[in-house]
Amino acid sequence: MTPQDRLIIVAAVPDPRIAGLRALLATMNLPGFPGVADPANPLFPFGAFETIHFARLVVLEDNTLGDREVYPGLPKTEPTYLCLLIDCDGDATALMRRIARECPGLRKVLAFCADFGEGEDLARWMAAHRVRSAASYVNWVGRTVAQAREEARLRDLLREALRQVGAREPAQMLQALRAAVGPQIALTQPQPTPPGWRAANLVHLLAPIVVAALLLIVFPVATILVSAIALVAVLVALRRRELTDPIVENPYDPEWVAKLRLGEDHDVTNQYTAIGSIKPGRFLLGLELVILAAIDWAARHVATRGQLGRIGTIHFAHWVLIDGRRRAFFCSNYDGGHEAYMDDFINKAGFGLNLSFSSAIAYPQTDWLIRKGAWREMDFKRFQRRHQIPTDVWYKAYPGLTARDLARNARIRNGFKQPAMSDDAIRRWLAEI
Amino acid sequence: MAVFRRDIDRSDIQALAYTGFGSLRGASYLLFRVVDPPAARRFLGGLAIASVADIERDRLPEAAQCAVTAAGLRALGAPDSVLQRFNPEFVEGMAGNPNRSRRLGDIGANAPDTWGWGLGEREPHLLIALFAGPDRIGEFEHATRQAAERSGLACIETLQTSELGEGEPFGFADGLSQPAFDWDATRTPGTRADRVFTNRIALGEILLGYGNEYGFPAESPKLRAGDPDLDQVGRAGGVGDLGRNGSYLVFRQLAQDVRGFWLWVDAEARRAGADPITLAEAMVGRRMNGAALADLETGLAIPGVEPSDRDVNGFLFEADPDGLLCPIGAHVRRANPRTGDAPPGFEAPIDNLLATLGLTARRQGAQTASTLPWERNTTVWPHLRQEDDAIASARFHRILRRGRAYGRKIDRAAALDPSTPDPEAGLQFICLNANIARQFEFVQGAWLANGKFAGLTGEQDPLLGNRQPFPVPPVSAAPQPTDGFTRPSADPACRRATGLPRFVTVKGGAYFFLPGLAALRWVTNL
Structure with missing residues (x-):
């Protein structure tokens, strides 16, 4: 299995250069499709990198810093950054070096950043500006770009061949399909899982469990007592903040939403980028860090097969903290329209939205961390549209395919390669085609 | 009253x-x-x-x-x-x-x-x-x-x-x-x-x-x-x-091409060796007289459905996850998928909690007469089938329809008769709702016009679809068709129609x- 990795590069752009940067970024897109990258654009030909699932270049320009006036302790301004975010197969560091070698055009883009000098060593500069996400989600750990593409092609071929098959018996039909399609397609074999990744993953999986178990075994009474006291203290502190934090209005700006919509619904998948400030105070920050660590843990070890909770439409998502953890940005790639994405989220995972975003300034008021909040539907929808920013350049390696398509295509491939299947199994397999 | x-x-x-x-x-x-x-x-x-x-x-x-x-x-x-x-x-x-x-x-x-x-x-x-x-x-x-x-x-x-x-x-x-x-x-x-x-x-x-x-x-x-x-x-x-x-x-x-509809249905029924009325009823998801499709269990007690109306409206789709009784892409199933807040089969508190956290294994033992058999074959079907939980809860996406038909009505026989003049007919579609984005636009966009509804691919609403490929070049290498219609069946023969013409045009x-x-x-x- 080839695990997925991410490359996130964040670098400040001086204000006077932003307009020029945006203008340059726009040239990377397909004419008439704002925000949709031309896979062959000369500045960063994403399509030439066969391990990139999704990529985006986005100017993280925050329109909501004004909300900070209710918290006078927070700085009034923050830098504007350019972010390059790539989801890829295999080691992102290796990909970064390859990009540095093969994408001289990227220099033109990065030259807008504050500290990108003439003759800069691209690889070293990128490494210096690389940041880690606080939490990341991958729809299907181990599914590669090559696999997604090949399996889509396999399904197309099978669909076509199925119309020509004369046989009616399941076993005969399977045989006929294999004979017709087999020679037309070569399916790449899965690579062995890198041992280093496997070991690190195991440690990440076990660390919290082992620590908790050890504490419980060695100091059972103290651990339970301290946990209980801590829980009560956290709840009291949380409730106090919920009841006393200033409520910030989220006005609706039709022109802003119209701008965001320009880049939406050109494909079955859409991009989402949002940025905002975290409420001040060590307590909420600490809580946010714990929650994001828990999300990251669950995403790595539990939600690895097509669903984040009940949400089956997200390909990749990342939560990243910046500016000394005063702000965060969130990026995702989701199937379907924006409104449907938000409804899906509120109704199926509203508690998750509340957990991961309620420490943001102007987030709709929550009750006990997980209640209300996002269920204040219109307030939440205005909040998220206000914090959303246009993704300047967005690339997807498999247009037209949803996460569900990819999962189904993988099931079809498994059946295609399966040496022996019962008639019942073949019937279901045929129905999937 | x-x-x-x-x-x-x-x-x-x-x-x-x-x-x-x-x-x-x-x-x-x-x-x-x-x-x-x-x-x-x-x-x-x-x-x-x-x-x-x-x-x-x-x-x-x-x-x-x-x-x-x-x-x-x-x-x-x-x-x-x-x-x-x-x-x-x-x-x-x-x-x-x-x-x-x-x-x-x-x-x-x-x-x-x-x-x-x-x-x-x-x-x-x-x-x-x-x-x-x-x-x-x-x-x-x-x-x-x-x-x-x-x-x-x-x-x-x-x-x-x-x-x-x-x-x-x-x-x-x-x-x-x-x-x-x-x-x-x-x-x-x-x-x-x-x-x-x-x-x-x-x-x-x-x-x-x-x-x-x-x-x-x-x-x-x-x-x-x-x-x-x-x-x-x-x-x-x-x-x-x-x-x-x-x-x-x-x-x-909405202008309806009545002749085009019945001409296509007849041709496709001939190709597939099916009965044209049965095919048309599968596309709509109801019998022509309005009754629920024959094999769906009706008479269920559903809040908000009058006892006298249970024959016509007392049915759900969750016992038919594969669409063997009513195709998943049928018009009435798209327009109102009759889904609840919990994924079907996970309504009990513990099940629902597990499902919400994403911890469910696939539908357990829910195989009914209408379901294609699940094989305990973890190579081919390693985990839960997400399609079962693909559709949003219906109660947030309902509209109150108040439209009326217009034009001259002709029946199927007249539509198929070339000597009948082309009738101009259609629907003055009217609906009421309190939140256009979440109700009308969601039903129209995410359910009816969506080529990926409920895990389907390449098909829009069989009646209302515009049949426009999506995405199109240069976003995708080739235009991706949306003009299919699948009638799932336990019979392994292909029950997928392609090349549906546009039957309804917005005027x-x-x-x-x-x-x-x-x-x-x-x-x-x-």
């Missing part, structure tokens, strides 16, 4: 929110533009609009209803600052944004610039809907139109309808499944009961100002104390909430607001 909550002012609500005027079998929809605002306001002020209270008191021989677009409110003199408080979708208009058109499927032959009305100078300001007996409707229409045109309004379209009771032009019974609104306020949305489908829906899903399915008041253009616009409104009749008792009215004129459309009568008085006093 429903029981009404006591604080509902029935004399303020236009009757259309409560009734489709079924006993008045003639209807006509007049679309106007405002030419002379003061005269138009006076005319509107004098127009007799039937309220819920009116129709409760008497059997009216005729009734008029009035709705206005954002452009209309502007033309009548409503200040922008007030207009901006309405639903943003309403303010932008149905044809006002290319992204909206993409989502609604209004591209290609459905694109707003091909419409007979709805765009630019042909964007209506006012809709006056008239209902009367079939012998009286012509006269009523003529008189109303003349009076309006003498009073500062220009009629841009008179949309007539055929007599009610004949079904829609393809020949199917229509308007059978409607949400039952909670007029007596007995419903608390979001409880455990909603884990399964409910047809009883909070009043705030059609009327602004009342609690909606999230348990919050449906957003309404309100003017608070200290608001500079309040004076003006207060002067006009004492309403601080212009939305109260109002509803957003979505109007789309016009607009978002209106159907105001409460106090708010209408505010408009007429502007």
